[in-house]
Amino acid sequence: MYKILIVDDSEPVKEFLSFQLRQLDCEAAPAVGSTAISMAVKFIPDMVLLDIEITAVSVLDLIRELRSHDEFKNTPVIILSSRADKTTIMSAFTGGADDYILKPVNTGLLFSKIIGWQNLEMETNWTGITHNQGKALRLLKVIMDESFENLRKSAPLSAASVRNACELLYLTIEAEGAGAIVKAVAGYNTTLFLHSLLMCVYIMMFTRYKGYAKDDCIDMAMGGLLHDIGSVKVPNNILFKPGKFNISEYNDSGLHVKYGIEIMDKTPDLPQAVKNICRCHHERIDGSGFGGIKAEGICTEARIAAIVETYCAITAKTGDSDSKTAAEAIPTLMSFQNQLDPKLLEAFKEAAMNDFKSNLL
Ligand SMILES: [Fe+2]
Ligand SMILES: [Fe+2]
Structure with a gap:
């Protein structure tokens, strides 16, 4: 904490x-x-x-x-x-x-300053990575700051900028592997940017592991980066509330999906996968998610995002303890069989325990 x-x-x-x-x-x-x-x-x-x-x-x-x-x-x-x-x-x-x-x-200003300093603290951990890896992460940060600002002004996002940043991440991982990048960001699930970055990196790694084509991996990673963008319009006291929400807070928190989709509908050239991830990343197979959509109604892109999001939460650093390793996190992740896609869960487990083990964590 x-x-x-x-x-x-x-x-x-x-x-x-x-x-x-x-x-x-x-x-x-x-x-x-x-x-x-x-x-x-x-x-x-x-x-x-x-x-x-x-x-x-x-x-x-x-x-x-x-x-x-x-x-x-x-x-x-x-x-x-x-x-x-x-x-x-x-x-x-x-x-x-x-x-x-x-x-x-002004509480909002104070919160954004604290979040900024927390982000900066994490960025000091980017020293163990190569020049190109640092460049990719910093570009993602710049693009996210721009996207947050656009959302505040209800202005369309720049799909091309987000794609360029995700493509640079893809090319860097292709050339230099992902181990150092994942090590630099793993467990940092505290602020909206850090959470979005984690989602982006893990979704890209998982889809590459699954053999998705380059452009599809990039589309999916864009979805990871932007899935919670609507949170910028959710009040900070709800967005960052520790512990469980009451009913009204739960509903307010779900508004980030609506706000995200609203801005995405105004954004030209945004891949469908990005909208799918934003719209359904809180839906669960058993219908227990925000919108109550059940199995058949949830697209594959959102099922992947839901698994990765759960993995991010399980592996998050807490207090002074380090991020959990894949081996420590997988048993907990697998206990969500009713809520997450069982086949994709198995695939994610395999990826995390094999490729993730040697290449990611
Ligand atoms: Fe999220
Ligand atoms: Fe979300």
Whole structure:
């Protein structure tokens, strides 16, 4: 779980932020200026939210002291402040802060900043991969950022850009294998981008393993990348809610499929497989999915996406524990026989235990 230290003199602000951060599945610890360092040493946060107006100690001294500890040299420090003047903002950045948010805190903005920093943290793990592999992953990131932005503006996606990024991934895997790429992204299922990237990579690997033609693999990978794109319009407190949804939240969460399809219908030249995956990736063979569609009504593309999505959830890193290996994850995956296509499940098991073993994980 992502850990965030909140340093603020105001109890109501700390309570409000702690509550909001729990919606994002983050663990929050409160502190005031005088207890911030001792709390940081005990709690070891992944990020610090620091109110610029704390009284017991100067913010710049506090950042300096924090940075003097090796484990906090690169910990993102986000300043919360009601001061919008350039001098204050610049002195915060030159004093070692990484980001700046104006009070009263806009929760959506705070969430997107945290998600951005989480993505960045994962990207630092892209150092073990080759130049071309890094280029492919970064292009996917750029294209997804563009797609998220398009969706926010209800503008059509660029099918050609998404295809180019997926084709570069295909060519890179063809030339250099997928082991390093999968190692770099495996288990990172926390943010919308990271989840979409995982889906894209695993779907591409599985369809290649199944012997799909290059263009079909790319179509399927595009579907993996875009399957949850409509989530951009779902409120963050629902999108990132840990644990189970109540009925109304469940229905709201299902809206991401509707929003995704709406934008895809406006997008020219998008392969049918992409729409199929978006429309039906939450449907289950026994009819227990969002739309209650049963076996015969669910296309193969969406059945594959449902298996890969379940695999992503099972292998996700949790807390401080590493991503599960294929061997550890497969027994749990196979227990979903009633919900996932049994034949494809067997094929996925074979792929994960053989090809995935030597080439992917
Ligand atoms: Fe998903
Ligand atoms: Fe989804």
